[in-house]
Amino acid sequence: MPYRISSSYTEASDYKGPILSYDKQPIPGSISICPSSLLFDKAITSFPLEIGEWHGMPAFPITSSNHKSDIPFDLLAGAFYLVTRYEEYLPHKPDKHGRFRFTNSIAYKNGFLEIPIIDIWAHQLAAAIKEKFGNSHSKHRSFTSQVTFDLDSAFAFKGKSIVRNVLGFAKSALSLEFSNAKMRLMVLTNKAKDPFDIYDELFGILPAGKATKWFIHVGSWGKYDKQVNTRSASFLNVINKLSSRYSIGIHPSYKTYLSDEYFRSELTKLVDILGQAVSASRFHYLRQSIPYSYYSLIRAGITQEYSMGYADKPGFRAGTCTPYPFFDLFENTSKNLKIFPFAIMDKSLLNIVRYDPNQALELVNRLVQVVKNVNGNFVSVWHIDYLARNHSDFSLMEILEKTIEMCRNEGKA
Incomplete structure (x- = not known):
């Protein structure tokens, strides 16, 4: 949708078309949002965020108690807070791997981690604009999905x-x-x-091309890094098969967390193996510290990042199922790094599957449907070693197949 931003009250008042007012003094005839201080503050500080409701959905921060606004909360500030991961810049107690805990998030604490709340707000705002001003010229998007793999260890x-x-x-x-x-x-x-050699089976069910992406670990062996010898014929043969069928990214090792040197070394190694450039990354163990971990990626020319999610909890860490540019709060500017949030990882399904496989499938279906409802991008994360394990009462491979099938059924449920 074409738009123009104006800071002139007079100019905005004279405008005759659809208008969104972001001011404590609304423009007559506009759809008004009363702003909070978040987007105007220079410092990164902790402040209370009152949670309310808008059309039956959680909404924050509530701002219209003392002001008459069409939208009762600062939608722009709420979206900014979530996608920039503002709360991860604030003091918090990380887990043993240095990661932000899902239990610390505003989404988990307020029960909306499993919905792409920003996309829902955007749809509700579009509906309000259409109701007040008639049909808009907003661009329609379609539901998409990506099946992604972290190749931590190619073979057992x-x-x-x-x-x-x-x-x-x-x-x-x-x-x-x-x-x-x-x-x-x-x-x-x-x-x-080899027990992990299930590649031919996967080739038969995975979507071709960019709809499937493999993140390859080429770091040296360590306590949390268990890749096979990356010079071995068996490893090189598998990588050749994968790269001829699918998009390939790097899976930086555990120790690259805050290390430019280790990351560049591993990226160079993977590029040499592939004989082609690599533009996408997802951290091993999802071990990242925002924004510091992103700096190494940007300096090395990585333009896509796929670590935005939780290993042990399904849902939408950044409140969205839409890829978006990384915004650095320290520098107050966006960077040439697009973040691709994922909704679910196989590890977070394992305990549910062991207890009740049907419950796990219901969870996956629910997440797929909420993404379809907003025509978003559903990303799932899988591992060879989990898929290859034999279980007497359930099959993670079957859940993968059904997840792919759910995503193939285009459109809303």
Whole structure:
């Protein structure tokens, strides 16, 4: 929709078309929003955010108690607070990996983490504009989806060094996991398929091209980094198959968290393996500190970031299912880095699935539908090792297939 921003009350009053007034003194005939102080404050400070309702949906910060406004809250400030991750700049107690806890978020505390609240506000605002001024020229968008994978470890046994396999045998023996030791031996002697080698099965169900994206871990081995030897033939063969079918991004290792040096080294390594540029990233363990972790990405030329979500809780961390540009509160400016929020990760489904697989499917379906209702972008996150595990009472692979099918059914439910 074409628009113009004016700070002149006189000019705005003389305008004859649709107008949105963002002022404590509304323009006659406009749709009015009474502003809070958030978008005008120079400092990043904690302040009370009163939560109310608008058309049955949570709304904040409420501002119209002493002012007559068409919209009873500062919609622009609320959206800004969520997408900039303002609350993550404020003092908070991180988890053991240095990550922002979902329990600290305003969305979780007020029960709207599982809805893309900003997109819903935008639809309600568009409806208000249409009701007051007639049809607008807003651009219609369609529902889209992306299936994404973090390739933390390409294989269970293949592609690992002699030392790692010997240690693996020893661990299995000490823990009396003889079946695991037997499987390792059979794989290494080419008498059995590696348990994580489910790639051909995935190739048969995954959407082609950019609708599927793989984030590849090429960092060195460590406590939280378990990738196979990235120079091994088995690893290189898998990467070649993936890159010929799908879009590839980097999955920076645990220690790249705040390290330019480690990130650039791993990015160079992945580019050399692929023989092509890489523009997308998602941090291993979702280990990021906003905004500091983004600086390394921007300096290295990364333009797409996919870590915006919680590993242990489904929902919309930034309050939206729409990709948006990163805005740095410290510098008060947007950057050339687009954030792609995800709605669900397989890890957060596991405990639900173990208890009740149908409940897990209902959750996925509910999240897909709320994104479809606003014609947003539904992003899910999966891991080879979780999908490959055998469970007697449920199949995570089946849930992946049904998630893809839900997303293929275009349009609203």
